[in-house]
Amino acid sequence: MIEIESLLRDMEAIRAQPPLVHNITNYVVMNNTANALLSIGASPVMAHAREEVEEMASIASALVLNMGTLEPAWVEAMLLAGKTAKAKNTPVIFDPVGAGATSYRNVVCKQIIEECKPDIIRGNASEIIALYTTQNQTKGVDSTVSSGEALESAKALALETGSVVVISGATDYITDGKEVETVENGSPLMPRVTGMGCTATAVIGAFAAVNRNYLQAALHGMAMMGIAGEIASGKACGTGTMQVLFLDELGLLDEQSVRRTIR
Amino acid sequence: MIEIESLLRDMEAIRAQPPLVHNITNYVVMNNTANALLSIGASPVMAHAREEVEEMASIASALVLNMGTLEPAWVEAMLLAGKTAKAKNTPVIFDPVGAGATSYRNVVCKQIIEECKPDIIRGNASEIIALYTTQNQTKGVDSTVSSGEALESAKALALETGSVVVISGATDYITDGKEVETVENGSPLMPRVTGMGCTATAVIGAFAAVNRNYLQAALHGMAMMGIAGEIASGKACGTGTMQVLFLDELGLLDEQSVRRTIR
Amino acid sequence: MIEIESLLRDMEAIRAQPPLVHNITNYVVMNNTANALLSIGASPVMAHAREEVEEMASIASALVLNMGTLEPAWVEAMLLAGKTAKAKNTPVIFDPVGAGATSYRNVVCKQIIEECKPDIIRGNASEIIALYTTQNQTKGVDSTVSSGEALESAKALALETGSVVVISGATDYITDGKEVETVENGSPLMPRVTGMGCTATAVIGAFAAVNRNYLQAALHGMAMMGIAGEIASGKACGTGTMQVLFLDELGLLDEQSVRRTIR
Numbered sequence: 001m002i003e004i005e006s007l008l009r010d011m012e013a014i015r016a017q018p019p020l021v022h023n024i025t026n027y028v029v030m031n032n033t034a035n036a037l038l039s040i041g042a043s044p045v046m047a048h049a050r051e052e053v054e055e056m057a058s059i060a061s062a063l064v065l066n067m068g069t070l071e072p073a074w075v076e077a078m079l080l081a082g083k084t085a086k087a088k089n090t091p092v093i094f095d096p097v098g099a100g101a102t103s104y105r106n107v108v109c110k111q112i113i114e115e116c117k118p119d120i121i122r123g124n125a126s127e128i129i130a131l132y133t134t135q136n137q138t139k140g141v142d143s144t145v146s147s148g149e150a151l152e153s154a155k156a157l158a159l160e161t162g163s164v165v166v167i168s169g170a171t172d173y174i175t176d177g178k179e180v181e182t183v184e185n186g187s188p189l190m191p192r193v194t195g196m197g198c199t200a201t202a203v204i205g206a207f208a209a210v211n212r213n214y215l216q217a218a219l220h221g222m223a224m225m226g227i228a229g230e231i232a233s234g235k236a237c238g239t240g241t242m243q244v245l246f247l248d249e250l251g252l253l254d255e256q257s258v259r260r261t262i263r
Numbered sequence: 264m265i266e267i268e269s270l271l272r273d274m275e276a277i278r279a280q281p282p283l284v285h286n287i288t289n290y291v292v293m294n295n296t297a298n299a300l301l302s303i304g305a306s307p308v309m310a311h312a313r314e315e316v317e318e319m320a321s322i323a324s325a326l327v328l329n330m331g332t333l334e335p336a337w338v339e340a341m342l343l344a345g346k347t348a349k350a351k352n353t354p355v356i357f358d359p360v361g362a363g364a365t366s367y368r369n370v371v372c373k374q375i376i377e378e379c380k381p382d383i384i385r386g387n388a389s390e391i392i393a394l395y396t397t398q399n400q401t402k403g404v405d406s407t408v409s410s411g412e413a414l415e416s417a418k419a420l421a422l423e424t425g426s427v428v429v430i431s432g433a434t435d436y437i438t439d440g441k442e443v444e445t446v447e448n449g450s451p452l453m454p455r456v457t458g459m460g461c462t463a464t465a466v467i468g469a470f471a472a473v474n475r476n477y478l479q480a481a482l483h484g485m486a487m488m489g490i491a492g493e494i495a496s497g498k499a500c501g502t503g504t505m506q507v508l509f510l511d512e513l514g515l516l517d518e519q520s521v522r523r524t525i526r
Numbered sequence: 527m528i529e530i531e532s533l534l535r536d537m538e539a540i541r542a543q544p545p546l547v548h549n550i551t552n553y554v555v556m557n558n559t560a561n562a563l564l565s566i567g568a569s570p571v572m573a574h575a576r577e578e579v580e581e582m583a584s585i586a587s588a589l590v591l592n593m594g595t596l597e598p599a600w601v602e603a604m605l606l607a608g609k610t611a612k613a614k615n616t617p618v619i620f621d622p623v624g625a626g627a628t629s630y631r632n633v634v635c636k637q638i639i640e641e642c643k644p645d646i647i648r649g650n651a652s653e654i655i656a657l658y659t660t661q662n663q664t665k666g667v668d669s670t671v672s673s674g675e676a677l678e679s680a681k682a683l684a685l686e687t688g689s690v691v692v693i694s695g696a697t698d699y700i701t702d703g704k705e706v707e708t709v710e711n712g713s714p715l716m717p718r719v720t721g722m723g724c725t726a727t728a729v730i731g732a733f734a735a736v737n738r739n740y741l742q743a744a745l746h747g748m749a750m751m752g753i754a755g756e757i758a759s760g761k762a763c764g765t766g767t768m769q770v771l772f773l774d775e776l777g778l779l780d781e782q783s784v785r786r787t788i789r
Contacts, residue, residue, distance in 0.1 A: 026309070027290050027293050027309065027553050028293045028294055028297050028309050029294070030553050030554045030595075031294060031554055031555070031557060031558065031720060031721070032294065034554050034720035034721075035719065035720050035765060035766070035769065038718050038719065038720055038765060039718070039764070039765045039766070044720070045624065045627070046552070046553070046554050046594070046595050047595065047624070047627075047628070048595060048597065049596060049597040049598070049630060051597070051598065051628075051630040052628040052629075052630035052631065055627075055628040055629065055630070056627065056628055059627070068309070069293075069309050069310065069311060070312060071311065071312040071314070071336075072312070072314065073597075098308065098310070101308070101310075101318075101319065101322070102310070102314075102315040102318040102319055103315075103318065104312060104314040104315035104318070105315065192301050192302070192514070193298065193301065194294060194297035194298050194301055194307070195294070195297075236511075237508075237511050237515075238302070238508075238510060238511025238512065238513075238514045238515055239298060239301060239302045239510050239511060239513075239514050240298070240302070240506070240507035240508055240509065240510025240511040241507055241508070241511055243298065243507070243510075243766070244507055244766035244767055244769070244770055245763075245764075245766055245767070246766065247764060247765050247766025247769075248762075248763050248764025248765060248766040248767055249764070250764075250765075251718070251764045251765050251766075252763075252764055289572070290553050290556050290572070291556045291557055291560050291572050292557070294557060295557065331572070332556075332572055332573065332574060333575060334574065334575040334577070334599075335575070335577065361571065361573070364571070364573075364581075364582065364585070365573070365577075365578040365581040365582055366578075366581065367575060367577040367578035367581070368578065455564050455565070455777070456561065456564065457557060457560035457561050457564055457570070458557070458560075499774075500771075500774050500778075501565070501771075501773060501774025501775065501776075501777045501778050502561060502564060502565045502773050502774060502776075502777050503561070503565070503769070503770035503771055503772065503773025503774040503777075504770055504771070504774055506561065506770070506773075507770055
């Protein structure tokens with residue numbers, strides 16, 4: 001159950017003292033992600049060269065690893081940055097984009113989870129199931145699963161890895177393997193804009209930077225995404241305006257609009 | 264001559280069963296391209312690592328190769344993916360961005376055309392002429408040519424390569440070397456937004472996934488671009504709003520707006 | 527002191543004969559940068575492969591080097607392109623994104639300044655100070671400095687390197703080490719949109735292509751940015767609409783709106 005006071009406190013903490021969020025993410029969403037982080041008041045930095053990722057991760061308040069357009073040099077950078085962040089007790093958030101789609105993605109997921117021990121993992125239902133089955137070397141991804149089945153995978157994955165696991169969808173589920181939180185806000189327009197999931201992962205990064213209760217941080221991040229998305233979709237005329245108005249709303253959210261919109 | 268029924272049927276087919284369109288494309292346009300594909304109802308994926316492109320191409324319904332920000336590793340990935348797609352009879356669409364601008368681009372064009380045998384090639388007049396002259400090892404690109412001259416190059420290129428060739432411009436030309444189709448819809452604001460051509464190539468990819476008559480698929484893709492662009496430009500205040508409203512219109516197009524706008 | 531006639535003359539020169547601006551820039555801003563250049567009437571090209579950067583730089587009218595998401599292969603390309611541009615007397619504009627954040631960035635800054643001798647350098651206050659102290663191998667970056675202190679660094683850096691140095695901020699400063707020009711236009715929404723600084727650097731590139739008085743070119747570029755930003759921010763509802771409306775205004779600026787808005 002989300003506590004509005006606590007969500008507002010985190011939102012305010014981000015705006016009051018912008019946390020530096022280091023993103024090693026994919027080409028498609030870099031601009032959106034950076035803008036979303038700026039909109040909520042955080043300070044994004046994108047850096048992926050092995051020559052500097054450890055130094056950058058060590059000055060950041062959160063590290064977001066997203067394998068959307070992965071390749072070996074980037075994976076190497078993610079591993080270097082991830083280990084640095086863990087060593088400094090900086091939160092690591094992992095977005096397993098396209099897990100299950102290719103064997104290379106599965107190998108990389110396994111490696112990032114084992115070596116970086118992400119504090120929070122966020123994916124859609126297919127990705128979370130793929131991640132769980134890959135971890136257990138079983139039969140691969142089944143894309144026609146219900147949220148309920150994804151939730152079981154999420155819980156098992158959380159228990160196995162020690163990560164908080166988030167499933168994005170019409171209902172978002174956030175679990176540490178024992179407790180399960182949900183977010184009902186959002187809009188069907190959101191999955192029709194590219195990078196909304198990736199943006200959610202980055203936004204969770206900013207919340208994790210100011211709140212070390214990662215179940216709560218992930219819940220707050222998803223709630224802010226859902227609320228801003230729901231308000232924006234009420235004003236949008238299509239997917240293009242949705243992308244733009246969503247950024248506006250992330251920056252405009254306040255106590256009143258949160259209280260009015262949250263479910 | 265475009266048949267409206269047939270265009271609407273393809274649009275509906277994309278929306279009914281979203282084809283997975285695998286893009287190996289340039290950094291500038293990845294976000295727009297992904298959003299445009301989502302707007303028309305298709306499912307975009309961007310993946311370029313040699314470790315996975317063959318696997319990704321083999322599950323895709325169309326492959327789009329765009330050399331806008333090319334470099335050797337990406338070209339290698341394009342060739343691997345292109346051969347995989349051809350072997351599986353999956354349509355390959357090629358966008359020779361900047362053909363003629365540097366010798367490296369000319370070499371890569373030649374290689375992609377020879378090794379991947381794209382089903383459809385889309386470029387602007389300069390690029391198509393550069394492509395044709397490069398194929399024939401003559402004197403390079405003349406950027407001050409008329410569309411008529413580009414059309415002759417396009418027809419010759421189509422006959423030589425077996426590809427359907429598309430020239431984007433005020434009038435779009437689509438030819439297999441024998442027949443020539445045209446699209447008159449569009450707006451002068453379109454070339455002032457980056458990546459509109461690249462988006463057209465990706466949209467054609469989605470149409471090719473649902474219609475194996477590639478002359479028709481290319482015609483339908485260009486028609487949808489032109490119609491959505493023309494409607495969006497009537498609402499836009501400049502190049503920024505044009506980019507956004509164009510995505511809205513791609514998603515909103517229906518029988519009525521198509522019939523009202525098509526020329 | 528800005529001369530409005532002279533600013534308008536440069537704006538018109540760009541629109542009348544679009545200069546080709548070659549950008550080797552970061553992934554986050556490529557789309558914005560390309561769109562901003564198109565909006566002001568210039569012709570952007572993004573190319574970074576060492577196989578072609580020299581050839582591309584040699585046909586360009588300005589070269590913009592931006593190290594936002596740097597890595598060794600890209601730095602090598604920047605150096606190759608930069609030397610080519612200098613040899614042809616083509617203006618080189620450098621954006622030291624994140625200077626001072628990591629030692630790798632400092633090393634690269636030093637190398638680009640020494641080997642490419644940029645005609646214009648643009649950064650925020652922290653970056654300019656970091657750049658100056660790095661050049662002088664002292665103690666790194668202090669992020670809590672006033673604009674005044676940054677101005678002293680900028681002047682010293684300009685004298686030392688021979689570059690015109692631009693500090694973006696609430697007030698922009700443009701100096702060749704002797705003269706100091708300022709731009710007061712702008713909006714607090716601008717730094718909340720990612721890539722506004724990078725866009726300024728690219729826009730300056732277009733002005734440098736048409737005006738070899740680089741102090742004036744940089745002043746004009748910053749003035750156009752500030753004026754368009756100020757008008758756009760009056761219409762924007764947040765950071766998302768700001769990004770979009772800013773592109774509109776860049777394209778719409780005319781004598782009347784410049785005269786009405788400039789301070």
